Amino acid sequence: MTLAPTFAQDDTEQQAQEPIAERAILIENVNIFDGKKDAIKANHHVLVINQQIKKISDKSINYQGQLIRINGKGYTLMPGLIESHGHLAIVDNLSNLKHHFDWVEIGVRQAAMAKSWLLDGFTTVRDVGGPTMGLKRSIDAGVVPGPRIYPSGAIISQTSGHGDIRERTDRHPYLESESDEHMQRLGYYYIADGVPQVLAATRNNLRNGATQIKIMAGGGNGSEFDPIDSLQFRPQEMKAIVDAAKDWDTYVAAHVFYPKQINRFIDAGGMSLEHAPAINEATMKKVVNKGVFIAMQMNGLSKELRDSPFNPPYAKAGIIEIQKDSKDFIKLVKQYKPKMVFATDALGDVETQTKQRRFELYERARIFGNFETLKSATSVAGELMLLTNRRNPYKLGKLGVIEQGAYADLLLVAGNPLADISLLGANKQWIDAESPQPIDTIKVIIKDGRIIKNILRYEDENN
Ligand SMILES: [Zn+2]
Structure with missing residues (x-):
C-alpha cells in the first residue's frame, strides 16, 4: 500500500504514486557453503531480491532492473552466523x-x-x-x-x-x-x-x-x-x-x-x-x-x-x-x-x-x-x-541456510572457512588476547538483503 503524502508538492507526490522498486543484489562468482553440507559449490551466482534469496545458479543470472552487483572473486558465500546463547x-x-x-x-x-x-x-x-x-x-x-x-x-x-x-x-x-x-x-x-x-x-x-x-x-x-x-x-x-x-x-x-x-x-x-x-x-x-x-x-x-x-x-x-x-x-x-x-x-x-x-x-x-x-x-x-x-518475528524465510527463499543474511569470506575457521575470527587466545580488530577476511556482510559491510570496494580501488 502506498500512501500519498498530504503535503504533496513538486515531484514528491509523483514518486509516492509509483510502485515501490525492488531492492536487488547480484553476487557473482562465489563458492557456496550452504550451512547444511560439508561441501563447497564452486562458481555460483546468487540473486537477492528485497529480504530474500531469490535465485542460486551455476549459470550467470540476468536481472532487468537496478541492482547492486558484487563480484565475489571466487570467495566463499555462507549464511550469516547465529549465536544461540547470547x-x-x-x-x-x-x-x-x-x-x-x-x-x-x-x-x-x-x-x-x-x-x-x-x-x-x-x-x-x-x-x-x-x-x-x-x-x-x-x-x-x-x-x-x-x-x-x-x-x-x-x-x-x-x-x-x-x-x-x-x-x-x-x-x-x-x-x-x-x-x-x-x-x-x-x-x-x-x-x-x-x-x-x-x-x-x-x-x-x-x-x-x-x-x-x-x-x-x-x-x-x-x-x-x-x-x-x-x-x-x-x-x-x-x-x-x-x-x-x-x-x-x-x-x-x-x-x-x-x-x-x-x-x-x-x-x-x-x-x-x-x-x-x-x-x-x-x-x-x-x-x-x-x-x-x-x-x-x-x-x-x-x-x-x-x-x-x-x-x-x-x-x-x-x-x-x-x-x-x-x-x-x-x-x-x-x-x-x-x-x-x-x-x-x-x-x-x-x-x-x-x-x-x-x-x-x-x-x-x-x-x-x-x-x-x-x-x-x-x-x-x-x-x-x-x-x-x-x-517467530522472522517468518518470511529460513535462517542459517543458503537456499531459495531463505533470508538474505550472508557473509562473503576470503577463502574457505570449512578449511580454515580463523577466516571468521576464530582465535586461540581468550583472556590474554589482544584487543580485537575487525575481521578483514569477512569482506561482505548482508543482513535482511541490505549490505552492512563491503570492503571489496576498497580492495578494487587499491588495485
Ligand atoms: Zn547464560
Missing part, C-alpha cells in the same frame, strides 16, 4: 550493572554490543536473559545496526535460584515488598515461586515481546547463594511455565548442568538445554529421542574459564566442580550427535564478548571440527529459532 544486555560485569550504569548507559552499550556481534558476522542472536526487546525493536526499525534478536526477556528464577542475584542486603521482591534491586527493576530477571507466580512471570515476558522463555532450572556459578547441583523449580512449576509458553505457541529454554535437572526439565516438556555439561549417557539418549537442543559452551570446559579474572570470587570453586563432573560431555556428543547449537554465553563489555565468541569458534572447531562448528552456527541454530512457531 546476553546482549549483560554489557559489563554484574557489579557495574547493579551499581553504576543507569538505563541510558545500558541502552547505549547494548547498541554498541549489537553492532559488534553483527560486524563479526553474526546476523542473528537468541538472547537468553535480559531486557533486549527494546534493542530488538530498534534494530528491526533500522535505528541502530545489529543482528536479528530472539529475546527471552527476564530470566525466571525461583527464590535462591541461579537468577536470584540479589546481595544479602537486597530486599526480596514480594516477601519484602517492592524490590530495590536495580537489575530487577530494569527487567533482567523475575523471582517467582509457585504456580501462580511463575505463570505471571512467563506471561509478562510474552506480553513484553519474548519469543521464548528462559528459566533457571539448576544452580550456576554467576550467582552466590545457590549450590550448582541444586534442583530449581518443582516439576509442577516447570510444567506450568512450559504449558504457558505452549499456549503462546512457543517453547522454554533452561539453564541446567546435571542429569537430574535436565530430566526434570525434559519431562516437563522443555526443548532447549542451556549448558548441560554434566549430562550422562541415559539423559543424552533422552535428549536425542525427544529432539531437544543443546546450547553448550566449549569455553565452559576450558582452563581459560577457570583462570578468567572476569569471574566473581565466589564462582571459581563451582567452575572447578562442574568441570570435574563434565568429563564425558564431548565423548557423548560425538557418539550420540544431539542437535548442538553454537552458543557462547558471552558476558561483559564489547571487548570481553568479542574475545569470548572468537575463542568459542576456535575451541569448538578444535574439538568438533570446522564443519560441525559452522553447521551449529547456521542451519542447526536456524532450526532452533523455528521452535518459536507463531511467535
